[in-house]
Amino acid sequence: MKCLLACTSLLIAATLSAQPAPPKGPPPSPAATESATIAGKAITISYSSPGVKGRAGQLFGKDGRISHDPTYPVWRAGANLATKLHTDADLTIGGLLVPKGDYTLYVDITDPANWVLIINKQVGQWGTIYDSHQDLTRVKLTMEKPPALVENLKYTIKDLGKGKAKLSLAWENLCGTVSFAVK
Numbered sequence: 001m002k003c004l005l006a007c008t009s010l011l012i013a014a015t016l017s018a019q020p021a022p023p024k025g026p027p028p029s030p031a032a033t034e035s036a037t038i039a040g041k042a043i044t045i046s047y048s049s050p051g052v053k054g055r056a057g058q059l060f061g062k063d064g065r066i067s068h069d070p071t072y073p074v075w076r077a078g079a080n081l082a083t084k085l086h087t088d089a090d091l092t093i094g095g096l097l098v099p100k101g102d103y104t105l106y107v108d109i110t111d112p113a114n115w116v117l118i119i120n121k122q123v124g125q126w127g128t129i130y131d132s133h134q135d136l137t138r139v140k141l142t143m144e145k146p147p148a149l150v151e152n153l154k155y156t157i158k159d160l161g162k163g164k165a166k167l168s169l170a171w172e173n174l175c176g177t178v179s180f181a182v183k
Contacts, residue, residue, distance in 0.1 A: 029079035036157035041089035047078035060112040076127030090183035094139030141176030
């Protein structure tokens with residue numbers, strides 16, 4: 001009888017300890033997606049959206065939070081997994097051809113006031129894994145200051161009509177944009 005009671009107690013303890021912990025609220029950098037149909041073709045950016053969280057003025061620059069990433073001055077342009085670009089069409093971005101398919105987006109922030117978008121052929125990796133030999137192209141972004149602080153990183157694809165569009169990446173007090181066309 002003592003053996004049965006001990007075994008039952010152990011089984012209950014093991015079951016209770018195996019229960020998953022309750023969720024602790026939203027993730028610090030929630031998953032986000034920006035999609036648009038340009039000239040009948042889908043373009044999607046999948047990323048994790050970090051927040052400023054009181055660190056305004058402390059994210060970019062030589063001593064900023066992002067400078068601690070192992071790929072600095074190349075930034076994953078998001079958080080967690082590398083930011084993904086999927087296009088159902090060939091694109092021309094900054095005058096350079098990007099064939100339809102899947103890519104990873106990074107941003108060279110060597111100069112925080114002059115970002116350079118990097119379209120990389122390696123896909124599926126963690127955001128701090130960057131291989132410059134896989135770069136398809138680099139395109140200078142047009143920089144501007146948003147009208148207000150952008151708390152959570154945000155990608156936007158805006159259809160300009162006639163197969164043309166604009167891609168924007170905004171976070172904190174910076175916004176980089178580049179025009180592109182669907183072929």
